[in-house]
Amino acid sequence: MRMIFTKLVRLVVVLFVVTFLSFWFIKLIGGNNDLVAKMIPFASIEEKERVREEIGLNKPFFVQYRNWIGNFVTGDLGQIYTGSGANVASVPVSETIVKRLPVSLELMLYAQLLALAIAIPLGVFTAYRAGSKFDRGSNMAAFGLLALPQFVVALLLATYVGAKWQLLPTQANVDPFPLSPADNWQYMLMPIISLALAQIAIYTRLLRSDMIATLQEDFITTAKAKGIPAKRVLFRHALRPSSLTLLTVAGLNVGALIGGAVVIERIFQVPGIGGLLAASILSQQYLLTQSLVVLIAIFYILLNFFVDILYSVLDPRIRHARAVA
Numbered sequence: 001m002r003m004i005f006t007k008l009v010r011l012v013v014v015l016f017v018v019t020f021l022s023f024w025f026i027k028l029i030g031g032n033n034d035l036v037a038k039m040i041p042f043a044s045i046e047e048k049e050r051v052r053e054e055i056g057l058n059k060p061f062f063v064q065y066r067n068w069i070g071n072f073v074t075g076d077l078g079q080i081y082t083g084s085g086a087n088v089a090s091v092p093v094s095e096t097i098v099k100r101l102p103v104s105l106e107l108m109l110y111a112q113l114l115a116l117a118i119a120i121p122l123g124v125f126t127a128y129r130a131g132s133k134f135d136r137g138s139n140m141a142a143f144g145l146l147a148l149p150q151f152v153v154a155l156l157l158a159t160y161v162g163a164k165w166q167l168l169p170t171q172a173n174v175d176p177f178p179l180s181p182a183d184n185w186q187y188m189l190m191p192i193i194s195l196a197l198a199q200i201a202i203y204t205r206l207l208r209s210d211m212i213a214t215l216q217e218d219f220i221t222t223a224k225a226k227g228i229p230a231k232r233v234l235f236r237h238a239l240r241p242s243s244l245t246l247l248t249v250a251g252l253n254v255g256a257l258i259g260g261a262v263v264i265e266r267i268f269q270v271p272g273i274g275g276l277l278a279a280s281i282l283s284q285q286y287l288l289t290q291s292l293v294v295l296i297a298i299f300y301i302l303l304n305f306f307v308d309i310l311y312s313v314l315d316p317r318i319r320h321a322r323a324v325a
Contacts, residue, residue: 004309011305018297019072023065026290038284042084051081051088055287072294093291096276104265104272108257110192112250115199122200123207123246124234131214138204145201151262154194154267161190171269191268192301195260201252203246210242223309251307 079090106174261274280288
């Protein structure tokens, strides 16, 4: 409990620093006056002043931050302002994000599941057959996948699988959830593969390396001497202690998936958070950009917090060592 409490305190501190820096950076980019002028450049002077007052840009910086973080934790993420002259309209940022968030979560979740579903058995088998032709071939394929950027994979899939062979639609510019599961996969399969391929290579090589070291341990030799089948030794005795590095990297790679999703969603017109973030930057909707950056950072931090807690579940030695410390 003491360990969890300490981590929670650190988590709160990190979240505070992240939100403060995100808020500050947006101010550095635009400034109080320029911020509104860039969001609604064709609005009248009166409308710009009204928006400044509504957002609270006329108040001191720390008052602005206090009001913003207070609204943020209650779900009020601000407004997206559009229009010209005296016809300035606004749409709640939270409403826009709620529509897009499930799509991105689905994309990243399926990409991670696909990568792990392929990488875990492949990593275990290549470690078991280390030095074989299959192992060397898998390593070469992994290096090749790592050398291919995600956007290149996406463009190749869109060009050949989508446009040339017309096996799958090249644009997923629809809300996938009202569709049937088959149609959902049809639209999302190429974006999922584009995100997953590089992760498969990373996870396979990491697990292979750790599994080779684990298979040299005395308890594995003892299990083999007892006549336990090789499959059970690999997946029940060796996989669990070999999965700590994989778990860490899988958690950290959520950041890479989010970054990759920005490009992949633009290529395939997936209506997710990544595409929304890119669009908000291009259209200079800084309030939307600010909220998206903070939400992504919070998601990333919380995920790594839970990964750290899972360490103690997967390896009791970590829990005992912290308890002694």
